[in-house]
Amino acid sequence: MTRLDPTRLxxxxxxxxxxxxxxxxxxxxxxxxxxxxxxxxEDAAADAFATAVERxxxxxxxxxPGGWLTTTATRKAxxxxxxxxxxxxxxQEAALLHDDDPPLDRGAxxxxxxxxxxxxCHPALSPEARVALTLRMVGGLTMPQxxxxxxxxxxxxxxxxxxxxxxxxxxxxxxRVPTAQDLPARLDAVLxxxxxxxxxxYLATGGDTEPVRADLTAEAIRLTRLVRELLxxxxxxxxxxxxxxxxxxxxxxxxxxxxxxxxTLGEQDRSRWDSELVDExxxxxxxxxxxxxxxxxxPGRYQLLAAINAVHTAARDARxxxxxxxxxxxxxxxxxxxxxxVALDRAIAVAELDGPDVALALxxxxxxxxxxxxxxxxxxxxxxxxxxxxxxxxxxxALALTANTAETAYLARRxxxxx
Amino acid sequence: xxxxxxxxxxxxxxxxxxxxxxxxxxxxxFADTGAFNDKLVADGYFVFADGLEQATTATVVDGRGEQPVxxxxxxxxxxxxLGGFWIIEAPDLDVALRLAAEGSKACRxxxxxRPFQTxxxxxxxxEP
Numbered sequence: 001m002t003r004l005d006p007t008r009l010x011x012x013x014x015x016x017x018x019x020x021x022x023x024x025x026x027x028x029x030x031x032x033x034x035x036x037x038x039x040x041x042e043d044a045a046a047d048a049f050a051t052a053v054e055r056x057x058x059x060x061x062x063x064x065p066g067g068w069l070t071t072t073a074t075r076k077a078x079x080x081x082x083x084x085x086x087x088x089x090x091x092q093e094a095a096l097l098h099d100d101d102p103p104l105d106r107g108a109x110x111x112x113x114x115x116x117x118x119x120x121c122h123p124a125l126s127p128e129a130r131v132a133l134t135l136r137m138v139g140g141l142t143m144p145q146x147x148x149x150x151x152x153x154x155x156x157x158x159x160x161x162x163x164x165x166x167x168x169x170x171x172x173x174x175x176r177v178p179t180a181q182d183l184p185a186r187l188d189a190v191l192x193x194x195x196x197x198x199x200x201x202y203l204a205t206g207g208d209t210e211p212v213r214a215d216l217t218a219e220a221i222r223l224t225r226l227v228r229e230l231l232x233x234x235x236x237x238x239x240x241x242x243x244x245x246x247x248x249x250x251x252x253x254x255x256x257x258x259x260x261x262x263x264t265l266g267e268q269d270r271s272r273w274d275s276e277l278v279d280e281x282x283x284x285x286x287x288x289x290x291x292x293x294x295x296x297x298x299p300g301r302y303q304l305l306a307a308i309n310a311v312h313t314a315a316r317d318a319r320x321x322x323x324x325x326x327x328x329x330x331x332x333x334x335x336x337x338x339x340x341x342v343a344l345d346r347a348i349a350v351a352e353l354d355g356p357d358v359a360l361a362l363x364x365x366x367x368x369x370x371x372x373x374x375x376x377x378x379x380x381x382x383x384x385x386x387x388x389x390x391x392x393x394x395x396x397x398a399l400a401l402t403a404n405t406a407e408t409a410y411l412a413r414r415x416x417x418x419x
Numbered sequence: 420x421x422x423x424x425x426x427x428x429x430x431x432x433x434x435x436x437x438x439x440x441x442x443x444x445x446x447x448x449f450a451d452t453g454a455f456n457d458k459l460v461a462d463g464y465f466v467f468a469d470g471l472e473q474a475t476t477a478t479v480v481d482g483r484g485e486q487p488v489x490x491x492x493x494x495x496x497x498x499x500x501l502g503g504f505w506i507i508e509a510p511d512l513d514v515a516l517r518l519a520a521e522g523s524k525a526c527r528x529x530x531x532x533r534p535f536q537t538x539x540x541x542x543x544x545x546e547p
Contacts, residue, residue: 171533173511
């Protein structure tokens with residue numbers, strides 16, 4: 001009988017958690033290449049981790065957890081396949097998988113993970129499916145976790161994932177890094193997915209969820225690091241997105257007050273920002289500035305957003321913010337991304353530089369009546385202009401459109417001050 | 420190799436220039452589509468391609484009963500109907516999508532890409 005040793009249990013649990021975080025995508029990726037099927041690879045990987053949970057506490061953590069998990073997953077896949085083949089006698093001996101792949105070459109495995117990312121973010125899949133598949137296959141989140149994160153019933157999320165996997169199989173979505181010709185557009189689709197995951201974490205939707213979902217922001221950062229590690233970043237946008245995420249994540253400790261209210265950038269206690277993340281983000285932004293200065297491609301959307309966040313996080317006090325620099329960067333961003341939401345953010349910066357009346361004139365021209373950010377901005381500008389009745393009305397509209405608990409608390413207080 | 424159906428949709432009733440605004444653009448689209456077809460053949464993707472008569476010429480037959488029931492018109496009531504299609508063979512969806520984009524440009528219509536069932540997917544249907 002195994003003696004229960006509490007000091008031994010925790011390290012094993014920790015090893016399993018770490019292996020899950022570090023190895024899940026590798027196992028799924030390798031198995032997808034071997035089996036030629038994403039769904040089968042996912043099942044085999046899940047089987048292998050379940051076996052680890054069962055065996056490691058007794059047998060100890062294997063010296064190479066990733067290798068152990070991949071081998072176990074391959075065996076599990078073969079077992080499943082044998083069971084299926086037995087049902088179909090005619091194909092008994094046909095196409096049996098081999099377990100004698102050449103020893104794992106780290107480079108080849110990294111390529112597999114990259115293939116996995118591109119398959120999950122394929123433009124032939126719906127945007128919701130891309131996000132869900134990436135979190136499941138690359139991030140290793142379980143289906144119920146993903147369902148909770150996006151506030152859909154588990155049955156709906158399960159169906160979404162099943163349908164996406166079925167489409168990948170039936171339509172022969174390739175398991176491949178796109179050709180150089182397609183790469184920029186396809187990489188853009190990947191970054192969009194990662195940014196969506198991050199944003200959902202940073203301003204989580206839902207009456208009974210945490211206002212900030214650190215698990216999702218952390219996962220988005222981890223996956224962006226992975227893409228940056230694995231792909232040449234010719235446009236600099238992967239680095240830009242990583243910097244943007246780090247400089248945003250750095251402010252997370254100051255973003256929600258002890259009473260559960262959202263704290264705006266101007267009111268945040270900046271000593272609570274994570275200085276390591278700020279430093280890393282600034283370092284990446286400087287790296288991109290140097291590359292652009294050395295004749296690299298002009299900065300895209302994520303690099304410009306990262307630069308704007310670098311200006312904000314460089315100010316020790318909100319009053320020290322270099323607003324003219326921020327507006328200049330937004331001017332460039334508007335040229336790259338002429339969406340009204342960017343114009344709205346630019347107007348907020350203009351308010352600091354040229355006053356709320358100038359900004360309000362800009363905001364009122366934007367076709368954003370369905371967006372809560374539009375009404376929040378109008379409410380704050382009207383408030384500063386002393387137009388209390390209109391401000392109250394704008395707060396009401398914003399409140400009706402926001403689904404974040406901390407933001408609701410903040411807006412309700414701001415509105416009540418005008419009564 | 421996987422096969423894909425590339426469908427092009429158009430109005431139920433066409434004007435005198437097919438679905439095109441004028442004669443020149445119709446002729447140009449025909450020429451471009453012909454050149455695209457030739458390329459499909461030369462590159463080994465081509466299985467079949469053709470254009471259909473307008474949807475009002477369709478007849479629906481229901482042979483499930485004792486006597487077949489025959490109805491005038493297309494199966495679905497819709498503003499747009501299948502106007503023509505390609506069947507191609509391609510190694511994967513990325514290749515099929517790239518060819519569909521070229522075909523769309525040539526014929527000046529949106530193209531729907533849909534995979535055919537394979538022996539494998541058919542077998543999966545027969546499993547319990």
